[in-house]
Amino acid sequence: MNVCALLGGPHKKGNTATLLEKVLDGARSVGHTTVRFTVDEMDIRPCKGCMGCKSPKAKGCVQKDDMGQIYEALQSADVLILASPMYWFNMAAPLKSVVDRFFALPFNAGIESSAFAGKRLLFVMTSGQPAEHDGREGLELILKKMCSFTGMTWLGMVTTGTGQTPLSEQPETLSAAFNAGAAL
């Protein structure tokens, strides 16, 4: 199975990258193929809302940048992992730009050409606040909506949720992340 992970935060060795790597370690441990993009390092511009991708002769997004690599990887992905630190009760801006650019793909659930139908979505998230205050319920609602709209299956979230405790001091969180990856 192919797992495509998009890391949206700016810290290459931060909490979110650490948690995501554990999930990917778990996925690899049972033989899945993984690919990870650190989107903050890539040249991915925000969607311009030009609707060029929806014109009858369109061949995808009119913006030619590194998003092309992600469009290609998505084609063969069985599982899509979006990973982000919580930023103001939402995903971080670089990842939000990527999600907005999904608009250039055929995305409606039920249509034969849907680029997302049959894929499964997992969200990896870290936050500064404990679970009850970090705002995850709002983001989860958005992600579930995205799944039902595009025909993806919602797998849920892998999170820290213990506020200020460094991830290195949360062995249970790290092993839960590994197990979530192995269960994909």
Ligand SMILES: Cc1cc2nc3c(=O)[nH]c(=O)nc-3n(C[C@H](O)[C@H](O)[C@H](O)COP(=O)(O)O)c2cc1C
């Ligand atoms: C701009 C910004 C906004 C943030 N907003 C939230 C938030 O809404 N809720 C929360 O619990 N933590 C918030 N945080 C804390 C981060 O989500 C948290 O420190 C995270 O683990 C950082 O991940 P990283 O090490 O991968 O960058 C915010 C941090 C920054 C820099």
